[in-house]
Amino acid sequence: MRYTVGIDLGSTTTKAVILDADSAEIRVLGRGITNSRSNYDVACSVALEDAVVDARFSMITEVLAAAGVSDAEAQRSVTNLTMHFREVQYRSQLTTLAGVLDEMIAKDAVAGVAQDDEVEALRAILDSLQAGAGALFEPGARRKSDFFRDIAGSLYMHEAETLTRAGGCGTRSQGPRFDYLVGLYDKAILVVENLPSSGDGFVECVLAAVEMLKEPLPMLANAVHTVAGRALEQVASVGTGYGRARLPFDDAHIRSEILCHGLGAFSMFPGTRTVLDIGGQDTKAIQVDGNGIVTSFQMNDRCAAGCGRYLGYIADEMNLGLHELGPLANEAKRPVRINSTCTVFAGAELRERLSLGEKREDILAGLHRAIILRAMSLLARSGGVKDEFTFTGGVANNSAAVNALRQLISENYGELKLNISPASIYTGALGAAIFAVRGLDTETQATVA
Amino acid sequence: MSTSKQATVDSAKDRSQDRQKQMIAGHFDRLAELEDRGEKCVYTFVPGNLTELMLSFGVAPVLPEINALQSGMRGLSRDYIMRAEKDGHSEDVCTYVKCDIGMMRAGNVGPTGKRLPNPDLLLLSYTGCFTFLKWFELLREEYDCPVAMLHVPYQADGRITDEMRTYVVDQLKKKIIPALERISGRAYDEDRLRELLTRSARAEDDLVHVLESAKNKPSPIDAYFGGVYYIGPIFSAFRGTEDAVEYYRELREEIDERVRLGQGPIIPSGQHVDERYRLVVEGPPNWTSFREFWEMFSDEGAVVVASTYTKVGGVYEDGFRHDPDRPLESLAEYCLGCYTNLNLPSRVEKLAGYVRDYEADGFLINSVKSCNSFSAGQLMILREVENQTGCPGGFIESDLVDPRYFSAANIKNRLESYFQMIEQKRTQGGSL
Amino acid sequence: MTSPTVDRLEKLISHSEELMRDPSLPTVWSWKERTGGIAIGFMPIYAPRELLHAQGVLPVGIMGNGDIEIIRGDAYYQSYICHIPRSTIELGLNGSLDCLSGMIFPAICDVLRNLSGMWKMMFPDKFVHYLDVPHDFDPEMGGTFYRHELTTISAKLVEAGAKPLETEALRESIRLYNVNSRLVRQLYDLRCREPWRVATSELYVMLRAGLVVPVEEHNAMLQEYLDLVAAATSRQPEDQARVILTGSFCEQPPLGLIKTLERAGCYVVDDDFVQVTRWFRHELPVEGDPLDALVDAFLNDAIESPTRYIAEGAKGKDLVDRVERTGAEGVLFCAPSFCDPALLDQPMDTAAVTRAGIPWTAFKYSEDTGQFQVIREQAGTFGDSIKLWSEA
């Protein structure tokens, strides 16, 4: 089956959306995401693979449904399968990581030769990571993120913390050095995530996942084989995003992120006239007309204050997962007034506020409001907010941000329809994929990296 | 999506350009020898410059703004600015001032590498920019020389009243002319002034013709990047001179020729631009990356057909001319009429007018950090012009001569998105 | 320890602070109901309040507002422009200024100058006047020009619903504002003599409150405050550094900043807050033509300001003189970010105080600054450097 792909290479995450190239209307086959990294080609291909895997899983669901399995049943077992699939992937990545770490120690990659107790500590950490892998992917399990770098990283840091509790002064006398262990990880993960991807490792992983199922649906194995056998052919690709200038595409296959977000939002919600996108390090306010054509836009410049990364820093500072911030902020009783939205100062402001005895949730509420206030300015600058209003980008998944936005919008622009798609983070990639489809007839084909 | 370019043609190196180069070089040579020749010089500003009056006393005008922008184009401004900031000037304020002060502290060597004379008089024609006031207060601390303050009222209600004109004329008579008499040792000679004003008017006619040639399709000129060269002589030391008259006559002929041949503007590389987007631009250009900045436009086939920056040294398109029959009155009206002395509603009206009269596809603001006179309120101007013309507005931020505020990646990103947007509007949603 | 005096002081101060902070201008609304007159806002630094008062207009000082959330105001300004126009536009757009029939924008810098034009476009039906003031101080030129400005305002006010200007009424207004500036000067003199009696944070809110109440009421408030502090025996001298604060003549600093300076060990003995209250060095004559009095005072008796051209004499001399006059031990250059008049003047002023061997430090703020630890560190160190060594 033929598909087009749109890739949005953002500052923090890289997104891929693949569309059915032969369907008259826009038909999304799959979505994929990964954390951005210095090797853009790898980031793009990992995101694409992830999208393809996603596509294949939805095909499996269809096949099951076709075979007479009830939707709920099909859904449940595929979700189950997916979780095991992720676990298998995670475990193999852990093994890769362990291998790289061994090399690191072998050739003293980190300043200061590893001491025996530090090698032991590392072993202990890796063992507990492997041991904990299963729990991570149980139904309803809480993960700080879906990216290997973050999941493994936070667990690794946590273990390192406890193992070096007494230490930290960098002096040898006090057992394993925390900084040394952190250094090892930072180095290793860099290598791991920039390794050229193994290609479509779907079959092996999915079969392993099927093995792990307690009582798999009888026809599941067949479905998996049918789908695994299907050929997926990429016929066109368009790239966008912050890293646009350095995307592994030629100029003909690159579109401004403004146009992609405008078009993506418009195609998700055809009533859209105003789009707000809060990404990792830029915020965009876009006005589109009845054809999804951008008529005016504004974006922040020279300063990333109040962008998604800001929340990232806060989450790190509080040792929370990004997705945990919103719910916590929603518990605020008396939100604190925050003026500075400088990302790098966020941690300091947070600490100062906490030391003043203010509540975490109240501060968080203030931080979220501060972000949205900046967005409100950008919206006003771009020509205000018209019905319907579509909120996209990673921050659109943050309930506290959405609440603050909803309130301020209704206060300042009256009641209007606020669209948020659960797939809002893929808006730019979707727009790009649509451009790819449109380009099909006119442009010579190109494929990702 | 970059435009094809025709091969370089000889006419790229216009005679007028050479003449202008010679004029400017000659001017700075003269300045370098000024002190030996016992001649006097006066520092003053581009908006509201009283060149004819100064020339009528035989004193040479020096324009710190021009020196600053020249330093910017030569890549000297960064060090000059750093030097001024090192000496306690704030990061927040106008970089022209800091560049000028830095240059002076570094020995006051001018754009052509020759030393500039110290001022015998600071002619503070306070026209449309608050910073001018501080600039010469600061220079006064450096040079032990008199200051003549000409306060030009602001056109707050969008018109020049009799009281404003009288106020300015009185100051010319009672303060400026006596000050010039003192330093030049000459008496005020109104007939001489009349001759100069007559020549000014002639050059001004030709300048207007040149700028309005952009109404042609394709436009033979770039009225922003090219425009800054065209306004050079008339905005600086040459208004009222034979040289200026000659330059503009020549320029006019060249432009008319280009119109006849249906040629687009010529960029520094010597090539003609194929016009794809006609733009109106508000705000001064960035000087430190002038050529790179220009090419961000010309590579996309964007031609500026009208700009407000080419009106800072005088607005002539509405019929104003220096008038030998009303010498001081017309000088007063000239000062009062400079673009930055217009209130915001008038500026919106002008810009909207340009968009219509020059049939522009887009309207772009280059907002410079340095210049609050231009920049404060530009975002409202953007909205208003969009509303009045239905023409999509674009907004980019840079600075005059501080390279730290020219982020090429950011500006390029915005311009690309902006041009793609205009294109997309044209093709109504089709694939780009 | 509380006493009736202390309680009354606290009430007066918290009342004044309330008036300063409340963006909805309740006092203006109630004054309008009471008198049926119109109110006109004016921005920093100086506006001829006497003239407005004489025509039955309530002059209301609008100095932005650091407490309100900026939602639309930021949309009009780039990052490199000061904060006061943002909050002022916010106030205009959120209806806080509906009680005003118009605004006067004095000629002090390009940002406020351009704001006057923006205001015309935003509020086409309101009275908007850009008060262009002369930088020529010859009565026949600058004087004539300024007199015409005043008569123009006066006429436009009548169109906006004010009483025509009458000589006697203007004389009476000048008398009232003379009293006001006399009381303000007393307050400043007292703080300079005995800074522990008059906390600058108190003086500040007293002045700010005066911007939104009728002058008669403000005079009463000032008198009450002076009487109360005279009776407040509990206030004792502390080991603090005497400093002059300069640069805050337009966008006003957040109260928290002033309190931070006090906590960091500084007695502010002179400042340039709310300068409209003491724009003239002396009281205006009430005999003769009162309009001439206003013009003459503006040309010849106004205090030095970075927003006015100084014809002759060295910049910064005035500041050095003030340091000597007030016995200050140092100068705090405390200017709003991106404030052209203050920041372009600073090199000349710092040069002058340096030549005079006066210690100084400089920092910037914005009216909505919420964190002061950096400023506290700076002011604290400045205080330390003066105190530890004066002791040692």
Place this chain on the structure above:
Amino acid sequence: MKRDALLTAGIDVGSASVKVAIMRTSEAGEESLLVGRSERIRRRAVDQVTEGLFETTLSGAGLERKDLEYIATTGEGEVVPFRTGHFYGMTTHARGARFLEPEVDACIDIGALHARAILMDRRAKVLGYRMTSQCASGSGQFLENISRYLGVTMGEIGPLSLEADEPELCSSICAVLAETDVINMVSRGISTANILKGIHLSMAGRYIKLLNSAKAKDVVLVTGGLAADVGLMAALRERAVETQSSFSILEHEHSSLAGAIGAALWGAFRARKMSRLGVSLEASGADSR
């Protein structure tokens, strides 16, 4: 213990780490560092880290609180409950700098979020200073974030930076946007060494500017943790030469303790003064000056 030799402690609470120094001073004016330690906060409760480090430092030196005549805080230490008094950061850094390198006339305290150039006289009286603005570009925190992204430990940053052959400068002013610049550089194949050196140079440029506008003349000591970063030190010296700055730049093994040392010394100064005035300093926070 005898009046004339007395022990005082200085506690410097920074935004990234806490430092404690214990000083012995004598009436005659001898001053010596008894023991000094620092610990990174790493998202732990500051008060606990502070008290913990203070106790381990004391016990490490075989001392108890009662042996101390004065416990002085500085930095963000105003909230430490058991302090005798607080001194402001630049006062203490100036004092500490002169203890470490008696001939300095200026120091630059490079912290995680701010840098402060401090000019002092022979008696360590602060004559003038300049601070970085409210934008965190080129801050220590920024350097740390970047190096973690590059997989470089704090200890490795300096040596690596020294290996740079053609440093790559960041174009962005904002620290966050600069991070993307860096990611871009990596993807363009710029070596880690050249990236780090580029960051060092842009930081150094800001710091030298601070020092110049603070009018530093002869000898400058770098205080604060980043003094240990040989790459930054090298960059500072390069920039100083480029800008024809007149001063020379020093670092000291105890640079990071400068604030704590200075606080302890000022504490001793106050303790003597108070005892001369017969004021008791039992209560915590007793010395409000």
